[in-house]
Structure formats: C-alpha cells, structure tokens
Amino acid sequence: MSTFRPSRRGVLTGAAVAGAAGVGAGLTAVAARPGQATAASRTVAFHGARQAGITTPQQDSLVFAALDVTTSRAGELADVLQRWSAAAATMATGTPVGGPGGLGGAAEEPPQDTGEAHELPAANLTVTLGYGPSLFDSRFGLADRRPAALEELPPLPGEQLDPTKVGGDLCLQACADDPQVAFHAVRNLVRIGRGVVRVRWMQLGFGRTSTTSSAQSTPRNLMGFRDGTANLKAEDTSDLDRHVWVGGQGAPAVDQEWMRGGTYLVARRIRMLIEAWDRASLGEQERVIGRAKESGAPLSGTHEFDALDLAKTTAHGKPAIDVAAHVRLAAPQSNGGVKLLRRGYSYTDGLDGATGQLDAGLFFIVFGNDPAHQFVPLQRKLGSQDALTEYLKHTGSGIFACPPGTASGGAWGEGLFG
Ligand SMILES: C=CC1=C(C)c2cc3[nH]c(cc4nc(cc5[nH]c(cc1n2)c(C)c5CCC(=O)O)C(CCC(=O)O)=C4C)c(C)c3C=C
Numbered sequence: 355m356s357t358f359r360p361s362r363r364g365v366l367t368g369a370a371v372a373g374a375a376g377v378g379a380g381l382t383a384v385a386a387r388p389g390q391a392t393a394a395s396r397t398v399a400f401h402g403a404r405q406a407g408i409t410t411p412q413q414d415s416l417v418f419a420a421l422d423v424t425t426s427r428a429g430e431l432a433d434v435l436q437r438w439s440a441a442a443a444t445m446a447t448g449t450p451v452g453g454p455g456g457l458g459g460a461a462e463e464p465p466q467d468t469g470e471a472h473e474l475p476a477a478n479l480t481v482t483l484g485y486g487p488s489l490f491d492s493r494f495g496l497a498d499r500r501p502a503a504l505e506e507l508p509p510l511p512g513e514q515l516d517p518t519k520v521g522g523d524l525c526l527q528a529c530a531d532d533p534q535v536a537f538h539a540v541r542n543l544v545r546i547g548r549g550v551v552r553v554r555w556m557q558l559g560f561g562r563t564s565t566t567s568s569a570q571s572t573p574r575n576l577m578g579f580r581d582g583t584a585n586l587k588a589e590d591t592s593d594l595d596r597h598v599w600v601g602g603q604g605a606p607a608v609d610q611e612w613m614r615g616g617t618y619l620v621a622r623r624i625r626m627l628i629e630a631w632d633r634a635s636l637g638e639q640e641r642v643i644g645r646a647k648e649s650g651a652p653l654s655g656t657h658e659f660d661a662l663d664l665a666k667t668t669a670h671g672k673p674a675i676d677v678a679a680h681v682r683l684a685a686p687q688s689n690g691g692v693k694l695l696r697r698g699y700s701y702t703d704g705l706d707g708a709t710g711q712l713d714a715g716l717f718f719i720v721f722g723n724d725p726a727h728q729f730v731p732l733q734r735k736l737g738s739q740d741a742l743t744e745y746l747k748h749t750g751s752g753i754f755a756c757p758p759g760t761a762s763g764g765a766w767g768e769g770l771f772g
C-alpha cells in the first residue's frame with residue numbers, strides 16, 4: 355500500500371468532490387496523487403439506515419472496547435451517546451473531534467481532539483455501537499426494552515474465559531485501514547464519556563480474517579489459511595435480510611421495534627495454540643480445516659470458491675472432507691441452513707507469562723439476528739466435535755445488540771431511550 359497520506363483538509367475537499375460525482379454508496383473516493391489512490395484515503399458515511407462497520411468492506415485494523423456505564427442516570431448516558439455520535443460522524447470524515455480547529459483552543463485547556471490522527475486520512479473509519487445485556491438491568495429503567503435475543507451467552511464447551519475479558523454494558527467496534535485512526539476513535543470516545551462510562555476490556559486486531567464484500571481478496575489468518583471464503587458478503591442481500599438484519603425478510607419476528615434494522619454482535623477472543631499448530635503436518639492442518647492451505651480450495655474440489663461436496667470420497671473410500679473438519683461442521687448445509695456474517699481480526703498480545711508461549715489468535719466477531727439459534731448451537735457443536743478445537747482456547751466473550759443506523763443529524767440511543 356502506498357505511504358502517501360493526503361492532508362486531512364485534502365481528504366475532505368476530495369471527499370466532497372467525489373461525493374458530488376456520486377462515487378460509491380457510503381464509500382467515497384478522495385483526492386490522491388495520480389496512481390496513488392489507496393483504500394486508506396476513503397471515507398465511510400457514519401449516518402445511514404444501517405450502522406457502518408457491519409457490511410462495510412472489512413478494513414485492516416480493529417480496536418474493540420467493551421465498556422461499563424458508571425452513572426445510574428439514564429439522561430447522562432443518553433447525552434454521552436449523542437456526543438459520541440457527533441464525534442464518530444466527524445472522525446469518519448477525517449476531521450478532528452470538535453471540528454477543523456479541534457487540536458487548538460485555549461492554552462489553559464486540553465484540546466478537544468487528542469491529535470494523533472491529525473494529517474492521517476480517514477482510512478475508512480467506522481465506529482459501531484452495541485448494547486450488552488447488562489445495560490437492561492434495573493439501573494436505567496430499560497428492563498422492558500431488552501430484546502429477547504439479547505441474552506448472556508450460556509457456558510460453551512471447552513471455553514476457558516478470562517473474567518477480565520468478558521461482557522460489558524456497551525461495546526464500540528472501531529475499524530479502519532490505519533491502526534492509529536481506529537485507536538484514535540476509541541480513545542476520543544472514551545475521553546468524551548469519562549465520568550459516565552469506563553473501559554472494561556479492550557482488544558486490538560491487526561489484520562482482517564474475513565471478507566465482507568465480493569470485491570475483496572480473501573486474507574489469511576494466523577494459522578496460514580485463507581479465511582472468509584464462504585462468508586456472507588454485502589452483496590448477498592437476501593441472505594443478510596434472513597440471517598443478519600433484525601426484521602429482515604425471512605428473519606425471526608421483531609419483539610423490540612427499536613432494534614428493527616439492527617443486528618447482534620458476538621465477540622470471542624480465540625487464542626490459537628500456535629506452537630502445537632506449527633508442529634502439525636500439512637496433511638493434518640488441511641484435514642482439520644477441510645481446505646487446502648495454499649489455494650483455499652475445499653478438499654473435495656480444486657478452486658477456492660468451489661462449493662463443498664460433503665458426500666465426496668477419496669480413492670480409499672474416506673470422506674474427502676474429514677468428518678471432524680472445521681468447514682464440514684460449520685457449513686450451513688450441516689446446520690439447518692444457518693449462515694453468519696463473520697468479521698474477525700488476528701490479534702497478538704505478546705507472550706503468555708505463565709507458559710512463555712505466544713498469546714495470539716483470532717478475535718472472532720460475528721453478526722446475526724438470532725444468536726441463540728445461530729452462534730450458540732454452532733459453537734456448541736464446534737466446541738465438542740471440531741478437530742480445530744484441539745488447537746484453540748476461547749478466552750474472551752461478549753454479546754451486544756447493535757441498533758440500526760441513524761439518519762443524518764440523528765444519534766445513537768434515540769431509538770432505545772425514545
Ligand atoms: C461459531 C462459529 C465459528 C467459529 C468460532 C470459528 C472459528 C474459527 N474459524 C477458523 C478458520 C476458518 N473458518 C472457516 C470457515 C468457517 N468458519 C465458520 C464459523 C466459525 N469459525 C463458518 C460458518 C465457516 C464457513 C463454512 C462454510 O460454509 O464452508 C475457514 C474456511 C474459509 C472460509 O470459508 O472462511 C477457515 C480457514 C479459525 C482459525 C477459527 C478460530 C480461531
């Protein structure tokens with residue numbers, strides 16, 4: 355990727371011009387030197403029918419924060435959500451919090467913007483908000499606004515959750531093609547919320563492990579396999595309606611109107627036992643996943659996007675895709691047609707102090723309109739039958755209701771707080 359970074363002013367001017375010319379829907383190309391237009395010099399609109407950061411073509415970097423609300427006043431929380439919306443919308447255009455002069459101001463006061471994203475392009479920044487089940491306890495009078503689908507996840511087989519990486523009243527998922535832009539967004543929102551919210555846990559992700567648009571190439575996860583081949587994509591609109599959007603055509607009935615057009619986010623911090631994986635033979639690795647490492651093709655086919663043929667057998671009469679292979683067990687045809695929108699990231703947090711082994715893996719994020727009948731049964735099955743489970747440890751977890759998007763000038767929290 356080019357290292358050319360147009361000035362934030364240049365980005366804005368270019369965005370306005372390109373927007374007027376009708377480039378893209380939501381995504382706006384901006385001015386760059388000839389031949390140097392990069393994905394990092396684009397913007398994604400904050401406002402819209404859906405929240406950005408769900409079907410948006412997946413960016414390269416993630417900062418995910420789960421937060422707790424520390425006030426007991428609903429009005430203070432609603433106020434923060436409003437201020438967050440304004441700041442997130444501003445940052446999505448590559449403008450500092452507080453506007454173009456956000457780094458300046460009175461010498462005796464902190465500037466409104468922390469400054470580290472100044473002169474960086476907007477880098478397709480998106481910030482997505484979610485509400486955790488605990489937000490609907492007795493503190494804010496929201497108990498009867500909780501959608502039935504927003505239930506704490508039940509215990510799942512083999513998980514070894516770290517209690518410091520679980521739950522949260524709220525979540526913020528910031529994604530961008532520049533890690534500093536994603537970090538800047540969360541840092542500034544946390545700063546705006548000081549006294550009302552505080553970070554409970556956080557995860558940085560450094561490389562996408564999925565594709566959410568058919569225009570994107572399939573990346574590789576830290577096991578070295580292509581990941582995201584059979585994912586739902588933004589172009590699969592009828593599948594997204596059925597499996598992802600609350601109230602979509604073919605989706606379960608809506609019990610809370612404020613969630614219509616939203617979705618549920620499940621996050622799982624999944625550590626890979628990398629040292630064990632790296633000692634496994636190529637044949638074993640491919641058997642475990644059910645796909646070829648180099649091409650990403652299913653072991654029943656030749657090319658990456660060939661459909662899985664679960665009935666195919668080898669010359670020795672064995673299933674071409676092993677009975678315990680990850681893709682066999684996870685595929686919709688093995689799960690009553692359940693489909694998910696995966697949007698995960700690779701992570702590393704250095705070494706595990708207890709064992710001296712790498713603490714690295716996949717921060718798995720998945721969107722769906724019915725987690726209790728999608729993620730939960732699927733993970734129950736994977737956790738007990740999937741050959742991949744031997745190389746994994748689920749260490750963090752959360753479930754959040756992501757409301758629909760907001761109209762221009764609107765704010766997060768409007769639907770929930772009425
Ligand atoms: C509960 C759902 C899933 C978890 C958890 C999960 C973890 C996980 N997956 C990989 C690597 C791959 N997954 C692939 C496909 C795939 N995975 C899931 C679901 C979960 N994965 C689904 C629904 C699918 C699609 C299956 C299909 O329809 O074919 C693949 C293959 C490429 C692809 O299609 O994306 C890989 C590789 C890891 C490493 C991991 C935990 C760390």
Ligand SMILES: [Fe+2]
Nearest residue numbers: 581680681684
């Ligand atoms: Fe998977």
